[in-house]
Amino acid sequence: MSRTTTPSEAAPAAPRAGRARVLPDHVRRQNRALVLTTLFHEGSMSRADLARRTGLTRVTMSALVGDLVAEGIVVEQGARETTGPGKPGVAVDIDRTGLQAIAIDLSAAHELRGAVIDVSESVIERTAIARPSGIDGAEIRELTERMVDDLLARATGRILGIGVASPGIVSGEGVVIASPNLGWADLPLQELIADRTGTPVSVSNDADVAALAERTLGGAGEDFMLIKLDRGVGGGVMVRGELVRGSRFAAGEVGHVTVGTDGGRVCACGRIGCLETWASVRFLDSRIAAGEDRDVVLREAGERLSIAIAPVVGALDLPELILSGPTEYVGGLLRESAEQTLRERTYLHDDVSVRMSQLGDDAVLLGAMALILSTELGIA
Known part of the structure; x- marks a missing residue:
């Protein structure tokens, strides 16, 4: 995807032909x-x-x-x-085929995913480990480490680094501050994996890396919000081409915003009526499996989603909302309901675009690779 680039600070002219000045x-x-x-x-x-x-x-x-x-x-x-x-x-x-990254996605509803991806965005190796119900945080960490070891052994080129996408709040140093869906709190995941492998590691929020993938690989503009629906609900906000992380690294964490005053289900965080209880894949699955009307469930999910994010779109004047998640859920009725509600609840945003991600099921894995491109090579 072509993008206009400008020198951040052009090098000064050489003092005489053929000899480069030493730069800071x-x-x-x-x-x-x-x-x-x-x-x-x-x-x-x-x-x-x-x-x-x-x-x-x-x-x-x-x-x-x-x-x-x-x-x-x-x-x-x-x-x-x-x-x-x-x-x-x-x-x-x-070197688009010789340079590779390990990408790990811990956000899926029913499994942990990993891949070896090269700079051309080709998936060289892929793996997935089923996530049993009732598994605790220590077991998830063990499965994650096992997956990383397996993918490192299967890589066919030079590994630039390991990118890990985790749900929840993740600090700038790769500490998972809080992830109710994984059972983690204050886990220094980046340091643990780096010490174990001796390889550069970057750990970030799953919705943030999905937004990074849209910007770096998917052709998205400089200003948008991405909402990721999977086991939980998370958001990544891009303003002027830069991720907004927030003072506590929780920008975009809309999954535990209470939507409405009419109660709702108990969330993994212990509260009642969080957005996740309306729009996450596991709650959508459970409601539909219980016999509720699928169309009603999806319309309600889209409506509650936009109730939560309309203030963000309005306050930041964002022109685009990107939905990432299983196609059978984020397309169709849910997207249409979200777009209608968003336009009704914001001023001067009746033309806001609400669309599905074009990166498919690998959006987060590609984002984890894009994270390594950013941290190790400075590619934006």
């Missing part, structure tokens, strides 16, 4: 991220084309690409075809 570390990091982001979204190009596209000098570009080739992150692909005079440039690109 933060400028090198910014320029490096700019080059990799440009290649990721726009594909292979020559060093000269990269310099023109990013606004960096040719000397700076030559040094940056040389370093990236030496590190095995960028590969040369041979001379580009050209119709103009002069020697054709050598095309370079990210």
Whole structure:
């Protein structure tokens, strides 16, 4: 997906031809991220084309690409075809098949999911472990570690890192502060997996990484809210292309917002009437299995969802709402009800778009991979 890029801070001109000035570390990091982001979204190009596209000098570009080739992150692909005079440039690109990430999704209603995914977004290996009812937090952690070990052994390329998507509130250091659905509290998951594997690890909220996937891989705009329906209900908010995390890392956590004053079911958190009791997959499953009218259940879920998020959409002036989850639930009546209620409950938002994610069932796994692209390579 092509995206306009601009140099965050272009390198200063070389003091004389053929000699690059030593740049401060933060400028090198910014320029490096700019080059990799440009290649990721726009594909292979020559060093000269990269310099023109990013606004960096040719000397700076030559040094940056040389370093990236030496590190095995960028590969040369041979001379580009050209119709103009002069020697054709050598095309370079990210090593899209040789660089891989381990992606873990702990948010699904009935299983834990994992995959090895390369930079081209191809799933190389895939695994899933059924989540038995009544399983406790210690057992889920053990299953997660076993899955990581298995996928590391099955990887076919260089592993950039391990991205883990967890439901609940996750700190910037990868501590799962609270996840009622997993039975975790103050669990330093990122540190535990990193110590166990010796591999870079990033742990983040599942809805946040799904939003990151939409922005990085799915072509979403700079401003939107993603709502993820699965075992729980979570939200990721993107403003001006940046995730909004909040002072307590709980931005977008709408699953435990009480919707309405008419009571409801008891939630996993112990409260009554949380959004999760109206719109999560497990509650939708249980209501439909109990014989309630499916259409009524889905319409109510969409309505309660928009009751919870309308203030967010209105306050942040968001033009788009993306729904991620099982197609049989998030499409059709639920989406239509959510859109109608959202437009009724917000001012100047009668044209707000409510659509399904185009990334399918792998949205969170792809988001976990995008998380590693961001943390390890600076790709946005």
